[in-house]
Amino acid sequence: MDTIPLDYPTLRLIWWLLLGILLIGFAVMDGFDLGVATLLPAVARSDEERRIVLNVIGPVWEGNQVWLILGGGAVFAAWPPLYAVSFSGFYLAMYLILVALILRPVGFKFRSKVPDARWRSAWDWALFVSGLVPALVFGVAMGNVLLGVPFHFDEILRPHYSGGFFALLTPFALLCGLVSVTLLVAHGAGMLAIKTDGDISARARRLGGWSAVVAAALFVVGGLWLATGINGYALQVAVDPAGPSNPLNKVVVSGPGLWMANYARWPALWLLPALSVAGLLTSSACLRVGRSGLAFLGSALAITCVILTVGFTTFPFLLPSSVQPGSSLTVWDASSSHMTLFVMLVATAIFLPLILLYTAWVFRVLRGKVGADHLGKSKNPNAY
Template identity: 60%
Template sequence: MILHTLIDYDVLRLIWWALLGILLIAFALTDGFDLGTGMLLPFVGRTDIERRVVINTIGPVWEGNQVWLILGGGAIFAAWPPLYAVSFSSFYLAMFAILFALILRPVGFKYRSKREGTRWRAVWDWALFAGGLVPSLILGVAVGNVLLGVPFRLDGDLRIFYDGSFFGLLSPFALLCGLVSVAMLATQGACWLVLKTSGEVAERARRYGSAAAFLTLLLFALGGIALWAWVDGYRITSAIDPLGASNPLRKTAETATGAWFDNYAAHPWLMLAPAAGLAGSALALLLLRVRSEVGALLASSLAILGIILTVGVSIFPFLLPSSADPRASLTVWDASSSHLTLFIMLVASAIFVPIIVAYTSWVYRVLWGKVDEASLKEPGNHAY
């Protein structure tokens, strides 16, 4: 018996859909507070030493956190090749902007303290701000466009044709999703700073985090209302074959206002996802106000978990709907790699992901504790 036949094709497809979600959530939880901290840097740090404190809360860990983004991209490439091809082609300029912004982060960390000039350091502080804001905004806008549908189509040979433009991605609903992402990650960054700093920096982070948590709650609720009342969702109108070949054109699909809520009607327990997003944001706001450091970060993480899960369960089994031709929409059941490829990648993931989790946990354990002005002056401390 061939080993990969031990797990059915449909089960492997479902496992990889879940793994992709886990990788994206891990990125949002960890690199999310890096991005949020960058966004808050010019505001919570008023003096040079305060900004150094802020930078040193994420400086030692941001590279490890970004591994989850790389793993997510790799998972899309290996498990969902059509999704990789369509998304990286359709969002090329947006992804270039994200890449450019992410490059500003290591450059800012390395160059900021190479000179003592106030103007020099201020420039790199705002570069770190852009390195946090731009990816957070664009990634949220991308999610908004996934919910709206992307204008691509496939011909009979499954060649991809994209009919949209960069500025066409900036619809009001997509920008609303971008603002949800910014507020959500700013909350995560603020909660991280409250946990890792003290004094005025922590107090300012608490105030900004409270505002961001409130905006996350408000904007996420508005997004749900818009999704129900105005945004056309997608549904499959033909029979679904979870074991079928990876050919999106073997199905039919249609659009309908409120269709993204079909899964909740069929399985009411899925409402736990948006409830977690709303409850996590409200709890983060409350716990920041009562100065519960660990509790606020956990609540913010719950909000991120709930918001991302909401998107995933709302559009399932769609991965990337097509607004140009709903029939060409990519789904879990018709856009995956082969049975053997998914199995080999699953074995590799079962080996290496736990190693990454163990190493990351060890790093956080070693670096646990608050960062303050005194710690930056300790002998042998190679602080940023």
């Protein structure tokens, strides 16, 4: 391994940061798609208004969803035990997300195939579900990461999950789900306010402003609940950052308040939850006064800092085990090999900038408002 320019602990830490970047990329980019779809029944009253809303996200949602594929691929290649536990333990939840996300392209393609009000209304509600359900389930999943997941490894490192789908729906996890929904609704409202005018923009700004305030309040409640009433996890004995990926070679303790240990160790981390709340309140205020661009940036900042808050709160844990804490997965014992992480890093350094450049080019080409006159430019009768 001497030929690899970066040591194993550094590569593990880089890939932990990259996983966070990919999650942030998905939440910021595809998050406004989910938020717009969730807002569809509330901000659009006529068929023309619904078509305008759909044309805000119709040209970009597929590109934005690339971030989800990148995140899933990174988990699979960089953190195989995490992939094995989460994708099998959360199987029904993942299936629910998959079904909801499948509704989105089907809804876009089939909605305008038949000029019937009931047909189009059914697909509009399907698109609403395709936005609401993933936003809720992703938040619930994040809540369960903080609570700990009921899994363990046997002596030959086979993962065993002992929970069920409905066991994931605890009050704290559902609170996290509501934070996710309200946060993404505010983010989607910011995009609608940027891309539309008139009644649609006004409704989006009003609903987004309230949603951002609710998200901030729920986030604060969740933080207080986490600090005072939720068991956290801590390493009793330090793990060798350069050691082999064996999650059973450590001792983990669980108890109230342990998730706050990193904040005592690094007080600057308090800036992350503070910026989350500040971003949401800024987004709300800017939506109310018509500063749509700043509102969108505020909600994007909030999303970024919420994800970073969870990541740094749980570090070095990736997925704690609630039934056998010693089986918990950490940054230092759940990664692929040294060589695999390096090769993946080289590939990421090449292709991630290309994705960013292409995304920036697409949004530059599609800049400007979407209105009723935009709908008339299409010669395709089945267009959005």
